[in-house]
Amino acid sequence: MRFVDEYRSEESVRKFARAIRGLVTRPWTLMEICGGQTHTLIRFGIDEMLPPSVTMVHGPGCPVCVTPLEMLDRALAIAARPGVIFTSFGDMLRVPGSKTDLLSLKASGADVRMVYSPLDAVEIAKRNAGKEVVFFAVGFETTAPANATAVWQAKKLGIRNFSLLVSHVLVPPAMEVILGSPTNRVQGFLAAGHVCTVMGYREYEPIAAKYRIPVVVTGFEPLDLMQGIQMTLKALEEGRFGVENQYARSVTRDGNVKARAILREVFEVCDRPWRGIGVIPQSGWRLRDEYAGHDAVLKFDVGTITTEEPSVCIAGQVLQGLKKPGDCAAFGKECTPERPLGAPMVSSEGACAAYYNYGRGI
Amino acid sequence: MSDERFDLSCPVPLSNYPHVLLAHGGGGRLTQRLIDQLFVPAFDNALLSELHDGAVLNVGGKRLAFSTDSFVVKPLFFPGGDIGSLAVHGTVNDLAMCGARPLALSAGLILEEGLPMEDLRRIVGSMRDAASKVGVPIVTGDTKVVDRGKGDGVFVNVTGVGLVRDGIEIAPRRARPGDAVLVSGEIAVHGIAIMSVREGLRFDTELVSDSAPLDGLVDGLLAVAGENVHVLRDPTRGGVASTLNEIAGQANVGIRLEESRIPVSEAVRGACEILGLDPLYVANEGKCLVIVAPEAADAALAALRSHPLGASAARIGEVVPDHPGKVVMKSRIGGLRVVDLLTGEQLPRIC
Numbered sequence: 163m164r165f166v167d168e169y170r171s172e173e174s175v176r177k178f179a180r181a182i183r184g185l186v187t188r189p190w191t192l193m194e195i196c197g198g199q200t201h202t203l204i205r206f207g208i209d210e211m212l213p214p215s216v217t218m219v220h221g222p223g224c225p226v227c228v229t230p231l232e233m234l235d236r237a238l239a240i241a242a243r244p245g246v247i248f249t250s251f252g253d254m255l256r257v258p259g260s261k262t263d264l265l266s267l268k269a270s271g272a273d274v275r276m277v278y279s280p281l282d283a284v285e286i287a288k289r290n291a292g293k294e295v296v297f298f299a300v301g302f303e304t305t306a307p308a309n310a311t312a313v314w315q316a317k318k319l320g321i322r323n324f325s326l327l328v329s330h331v332l333v334p335p336a337m338e339v340i341l342g343s344p345t346n347r348v349q350g351f352l353a354a355g356h357v358c359t360v361m362g363y364r365e366y367e368p369i370a371a372k373y374r375i376p377v378v379v380t381g382f383e384p385l386d387l388m389q390g391i392q393m394t395l396k397a398l399e400e401g402r403f404g405v406e407n408q409y410a411r412s413v414t415r416d417g418n419v420k421a422r423a424i425l426r427e428v429f430e431v432c433d434r435p436w437r438g439i440g441v442i443p444q445s446g447w448r449l450r451d452e453y454a455g456h457d458a459v460l461k462f463d464v465g466t467i468t469t470e471e472p473s474v475c476i477a478g479q480v481l482q483g484l485k486k487p488g489d490c491a492a493f494g495k496e497c498t499p500e501r502p503l504g505a506p507m508v509s510s511e512g513a514c515a516a517y518y519n520y521g522r523g524i
Numbered sequence: 525m526s527d528e529r530f531d532l533s534c535p536v537p538l539s540n541y542p543h544v545l546l547a548h549g550g551g552g553r554l555t556q557r558l559i560d561q562l563f564v565p566a567f568d569n570a571l572l573s574e575l576h577d578g579a580v581l582n583v584g585g586k587r588l589a590f591s592t593d594s595f596v597v598k599p600l601f602f603p604g605g606d607i608g609s610l611a612v613h614g615t616v617n618d619l620a621m622c623g624a625r626p627l628a629l630s631a632g633l634i635l636e637e638g639l640p641m642e643d644l645r646r647i648v649g650s651m652r653d654a655a656s657k658v659g660v661p662i663v664t665g666d667t668k669v670v671d672r673g674k675g676d677g678v679f680v681n682v683t684g685v686g687l688v689r690d691g692i693e694i695a696p697r698r699a700r701p702g703d704a705v706l707v708s709g710e711i712a713v714h715g716i717a718i719m720s721v722r723e724g725l726r727f728d729t730e731l732v733s734d735s736a737p738l739d740g741l742v743d744g745l746l747a748v749a750g751e752n753v754h755v756l757r758d759p760t761r762g763g764v765a766s767t768l769n770e771i772a773g774q775a776n777v778g779i780r781l782e783e784s785r786i787p788v789s790e791a792v793r794g795a796c797e798i799l800g801l802d803p804l805y806v807a808n809e810g811k812c813l814v815i816v817a818p819e820a821a822d823a824a825l826a827a828l829r830s831h832p833l834g835a836s837a838a839r840i841g842e843v844v845p846d847h848p849g850k851v852v853m854k855s856r857i858g859g860l861r862v863v864d865l866l867t868g869e870q871l872p873r874i875c
Binding site: 163171172208210265268278384500 | 793
């Protein structure tokens with residue numbers, strides 16, 4: 163298949179693997195930000211083609227994983243209300259809250275629907291004037307423009323029964339938390355290609371300069387990852403820092419200008435809690451006051467929600483690259499994709515699920 | 525009283541779920557668990573515990589294959605077929621996977637009040653056409669109607685009996701190390717075709733379901749490879765990955781696949797890339813997996829390819845003595861990974 167097979171060619175990937183072996187003179191630890199990249203690394207066995215001195219640690223870029231339990235419980239409380247149609251992308255449906263998940267709620271009678279686009283949820287709201295339609299707006303900068311467009315459109319068309327439950331998070335503040343930690347191991351980053359397709363990479367330049375590290379904007383196919391890793395290692399070996407762009411077929415320095423304009427129109431930056439990490443200042447988006455009528459948090463008073471994470475789960479350390487899934491005592495035992503204790507085991511992009519599904523460390 | 529009769533000896537709780545989820549019908553781990561922990565212990569008998577697509581009964585020196593399948597599909601009419609033809613093909617294929625020629629089918633219809641009579645006529649006509657193409661009569665049936673809103677238009681059950689060919693013994697447990705694993709054509713077509721109409725996804729090429737009767741294809745295969753064919757399975761819901769996992773478990777062998785050899789059409793690959801789905805787990809309705817002794821593998825592959833439904837057949841892997849119960853796959857770039865059963869249905873990813 164064009165535009166896919168070229169990037170999965172065994173020969174090209176091996177060429178980069180050889181180049182990396184010839185390049186590396188000492189141990190390095192790199193982090194890929196995005197869960198989609200983690201998935202590719204493990205699915206294709208790329209990490210096993212690297213020299214043993216190169217360690218890949220897996221970043222916090224799995225939207226399902228970092229969505230706080232409190233937000234999941236809020237979603238479940240809203241979805242359980244009569245007269246609500248709760249819509250979401252597929253992989254949020256199976257994520258357990260404190261007591262249940264959206265699929266189980268659906269089985270016991272709630273109107274929970276999987277959609278492929280938030281604009282489909284706006285359509286549902288248009289056709290069901292007597293119901294409240296809520297879309298669970300989860301994810302990084304990648305999914306945000308479509309969600310912003312949905313709420314912008316609903317406001318413009320006067321569809322007042324449509325609201326967003328917003329749990330958007332931003333990559334750069336999370337990178338700073340990781341780099342600023344006294345226990346940080348990460349020496350170079352593969353930045354998430356799709357996030358940068360929207361946002362560009364200007365905002366990574368001051369981070370790379372402040373922490374004197376290389377950041378390489380990287381795609382998602384095996385060859386992209388190999389090249390991204392090679393570029394990062396080359397910069398490290400040569401003592402260079404700064405931002406480079408491996409994913410130039412999709413990413414420009416300024417990103418998608420139109421998408422960024424609608425994001426500015428609809429969202430403003432706010433503090434957000436990240437599951438397993440805690441509150442990161444200025445690390446998320448919420449709806450601006452002009453869109454408050456479409457904010458599900460304001461529309462549905464579900465009272466105070468208190469949550470407690472299973473103590474054995476080390477999701478937070480996994481998400482910060484401090485530990486690997488196999489380091490967890492519960493991995494593959496009490497904690498499996500069927501009965502996940504922590505979010506990285508739920509989503510197919512989660513590091514724990516990727517390790518489990520592809521048979522690592524079991 | 526019925527509760528008392530229904531006394532399960534298995535002490536293991538069914539699962540954590542107090543309700544049936546859609547995933548219990550998804551063909552993955554939850555389906556497997558329903559079968560292993562509820563149905564098999566409840567109905568406990570030797571024929572059932574073979575866990576094949578159908579049971580084989582000895583009747584007066586003849587071997588009778590017996591299989592049933594229920595169909596719930598939305599939409600009822602889709603590119604490449606409808607629920608009627610799908611149901612006939614499904615049961616004909618289950619019989620074919622036992623090495624049997626179909627003798628007769630039954631048709632059980634559960635209709636929803638308000639279903640347009642014209643739709644019912646089309647569905648019944650398509651069942652008739654599908655059955656007559658295979659040369660099998662539909663000899664008995666049943667109809668029930670449920671209140672509006674209590675069904676999805678039509679649910680169809682088709683049960684069939686067939687006669688197992690002499691000298692043929694096909695069962696999942698017969699897979700043994702060294703055997704070749706063949707697939708009769710491009711995978712994942714039905715599931716993606718249904719999803720694209722159901723969800724209104726449009727692609728450049730229209731995706732048409734592969735729903736088809738496999739009895740002719742199996743006829744040709746068994747004429748050439750006969751007793752060397754150890755296992756036949758049609759990888760319907762749960763796809764190739766789930767079916768091979770079941771076989772690996774039942775025969776206590778490992779299976780090793782090569783990703784680059786698995787035939788997947790451009791259109792299906794494209795759709796799977798967009799939706800974040802793995803074609804290995806997507807349903808097929810006109811394909812079969814063949815596990816055959818290595819010495820007969822080339823002849824079996826040639827036999828499949830000589831049939832119109834098997835033109836893209838391929839040898840995709842082999843049965844190995846290592847990692848019993850597990851399926852592993854060599855990726856396109858050379859890495860090895862485990863191909864496990866899914867917990868539930870595959871869900872499209874966020875990004």
